[in-house]
Amino acid sequence: MSFQALVLAGSRGGVDPVADYAGVSHKGLIVLGGQTLLTRVLRALDQAGATRIGVSTSDIAVVSALEGQDRVSPFPAAGGPSQSVHDGASLMGTPLLVTTVDHALLQPEWMTEFLTKAPADCDIAILLAPEAVVRAAAPETKRTYLKFKDGRFSGCNLFLLRNETALNAVVFWQTVEGLRKQPWRIAAMIGPMMLLRYALGLMTLDETLERLGRAAGVRAAAVRSSYGLAAVDVDKPADLDLVRMIVER
Numbered sequence: 001m002s003f004q005a006l007v008l009a010g011s012r013g014g015v016d017p018v019a020d021y022a023g024v025s026h027k028g029l030i031v032l033g034g035q036t037l038l039t040r041v042l043r044a045l046d047q048a049g050a051t052r053i054g055v056s057t058s059d060i061a062v063v064s065a066l067e068g069q070d071r072v073s074p075f076p077a078a079g080g081p082s083q084s085v086h087d088g089a090s091l092m093g094t095p096l097l098v099t100t101v102d103h104a105l106l107q108p109e110w111m112t113e114f115l116t117k118a119p120a121d122c123d124i125a126i127l128l129a130p131e132a133v134v135r136a137a138a139p140e141t142k143r144t145y146l147k148f149k150d151g152r153f154s155g156c157n158l159f160l161l162r163n164e165t166a167l168n169a170v171v172f173w174q175t176v177e178g179l180r181k182q183p184w185r186i187a188a189m190i191g192p193m194m195l196l197r198y199a200l201g202l203m204t205l206d207e208t209l210e211r212l213g214r215a216a217g218v219r220a221a222a223v224r225s226s227y228g229l230a231a232v233d234v235d236k237p238a239d240l241d242l243v244r245m246i247v248e249r
Contacts, residue, residue: 009026009055009059028057028059044106049112055101085098085170110127110230114127122221123163124162126155130153143232153224168217169218209221
């Protein structure tokens, strides 16, 4: 299966606590199992069949690490992840698989399953893992779970923009980011009844994605991962300790 991919490796500014904890300048340069996180992600994408890989970053050290790598191109990172995705998709085109540089345990079979299961008629797909699957794979991990009528799920940092219409969802994401200090306006965009139904636990995962997609002007779909470790990324120092332990054992 061939595809093109975008790796988000930007910085939110200031000192990254995980990079600082590991003693490096950028999270992607953390060494795990003899390879940097950046190399691990790129290698998994290559093994999964990526024909072209873009890396969204403004870090000089990360750009230097990409020199000489075939089919890998750095792009300047924007001020936030949503704009970086928009810029990357505009440059590379669609379909486009999007992931993050801190997806330390990324495996080709996770992406193959995701791309295979993503509905052919969706504009954008998101990979999530059921709580039971995550806990079975990594009992020690502490993840953030979204609660729905049909269970709790954790995001897996894998997104598929199947066509140009998917960029509507990215624009919607940008708008929500810009209104994060005005939650009442976000509620008005999404719809107060939907938020109420979600808060009361009356909405399934698929229903929620379908309604959010409708608000954003896209057909959105959720894909359930069979791999619990797909939900484990490196957001904090404790996550880095966990993935080191997983890799070592």
